[in-house]
Amino acid sequence: MGEETDATLRERLVTAGGHLTRQRCAVYSYLRRARQHPTAEEVYLGVKKEMPRISLATVYKNLEALVNCGLATKVTAGDGAARYDIRTDHHYHSRCLKCGWMVDLDPEAEGALPELVRVPSNFEVSQYRIEVLGFCSDCREG
Amino acid sequence: MGEETDATLRERLVTAGGHLTRQRCAVYSYLRRARQHPTAEEVYLGVKKEMPRISLATVYKNLEALVNCGLATKVTAGDGAARYDIRTDHHYHSRCLKCGWMVDLDPEAEGALPELVRVPSNFEVSQYRIEVLGFCSDCREG
DNA sequence: ATTCTTGCAAAAGATTTGCAAACAA
DNA sequence: TTGTTTGCAAATCTTTTGCAAGAAT
Numbered sequence: 001m002g003e004e005t006d007a008t009l010r011e012r013l014v015t016a017g018g019h020l021t022r023q024r025c026a027v028y029s030y031l032r033r034a035r036q037h038p039t040a041e042e043v044y045l046g047v048k049k050e051m052p053r054i055s056l057a058t059v060y061k062n063l064e065a066l067v068n069c070g071l072a073t074k075v076t077a078g079d080g081a082a083r084y085d086i087r088t089d090h091h092y093h094s095r096c097l098k099c100g101w102m103v104d105l106d107p108e109a110e111g112a113l114p115e116l117v118r119v120p121s122n123f124e125v126s127q128y129r130i131e132v133l134g135f136c137s138d139c140r141e142g
Numbered sequence: 143m144g145e146e147t148d149a150t151l152r153e154r155l156v157t158a159g160g161h162l163t164r165q166r167c168a169v170y171s172y173l174r175r176a177r178q179h180p181t182a183e184e185v186y187l188g189v190k191k192e193m194p195r196i197s198l199a200t201v202y203k204n205l206e207a208l209v210n211c212g213l214a215t216k217v218t219a220g221d222g223a224a225r226y227d228i229r230t231d232h233h234y235h236s237r238c239l240k241c242g243w244m245v246d247l248d249p250e251a252e253g254a255l256p257e258l259v260r261v262p263s264n265f266e267v268s269q270y271r272i273e274v275l276g277f278c279s280d281c282r283e284g
Numbered sequence: 285a286t287t288c289t290t291g292c293a294a295a296a297g298a299t300t301t302g303c304a305a306a307c308a309a
Numbered sequence: 310t311t312g313t314t315t316g317c318a319a320a321t322c323t324t325t326t327g328c329a330a331g332a333a334t
Contacts, residue, residue, distance in 0.1 A: 076220030
């Protein structure tokens with residue numbers, strides 16, 4: 001993993017009162033390289049290849065630490081296991097109903113929510129999520 | 143429970159190859175009367191009051207049966223247990239980050255999704271979900 | 285009669301926790 | 310040194326499943 005990446009990770013961790021460990025670097029590195037949004041189990045299996053003694057509990061704890069210091073997002077797809085996303089900026093997701101493939105979607109326009117949904121005035125909105133469900137290019141053919 | 147309600151339930155169940163049982167009526171009735179979107183556990187505890195020998199497994203099976211015959215929706219909030227919603231039409235949800243309170247939101251305008259999100263053209267959209275997160279009127283004060 | 289459903293207990297899957305040893309600051 | 314993290318096993322929580330007995334069609 002790159003040294004500036006380690007530095008960023010260390011800075012965020014230290015600010016949150018944490019330590020920079022080999023396991024934490026490995027989890028963060030795996031997440032950065034992941035093509036998809038992996039589950040904790042997938043991160044575990046991936047990191048295990050280079051660090052055979054790491055435990056699944058450690059992976060869970062480290063993923064939580066990354067989320068807590070703002071370096072990752074937990075995406076709960078609803079079905080099965082939670083997934084982790086290296087992106088932390090405001091964006092949405094599409095998910096294939098057949099294979100579960102999850103893709104990031106970029107906001108097209110900001111502040112358009114009120115036109116789409118009527119939110120009660122006594123509810124204080126802090127964020128919103130959009131999930132688009134359907135079939136990816138591979139699955140719509142098969 | 144009202145007789146027309148039973149008749150609707152029976153019709154849907156029979157169409158799907160199922161039976162109308164006391165337990166199923168009770169679960170459906172509870173869901174209709176629920177002020178919030180209850181978890182399976184909450185439905186179980188509620189129905190148990192009038193039907194002490196019902197089992198949690200039966201409640202799970204019956205909630206699934208209701209979803210399958212189009213009389214309820216399963217709402218997976220991400221955290222903890224799934225919740226069940228008697229509404230089956232297209233609508234959204236808001237959820238309080240403090241107390242978990244979930245409220246139905248009505249669509250303000252249809253077909254506005256493309257203005258909000260850029261979905262890849264090779265993805266076949268079948269539905270989308272919007273979840274508004276924040277704080278309900280009770281929790282923004284406390 | 286036949287098929288579906290119930291209730292129970294056990295199983296399964298995902299995530300969390302307690303704790304002593306190891307590590308980072 | 311002091312406080313945090315690791316790895317392991319056990320525990321927890323939610324949901325599912327197998328099966329014999331019971332209920333609905």
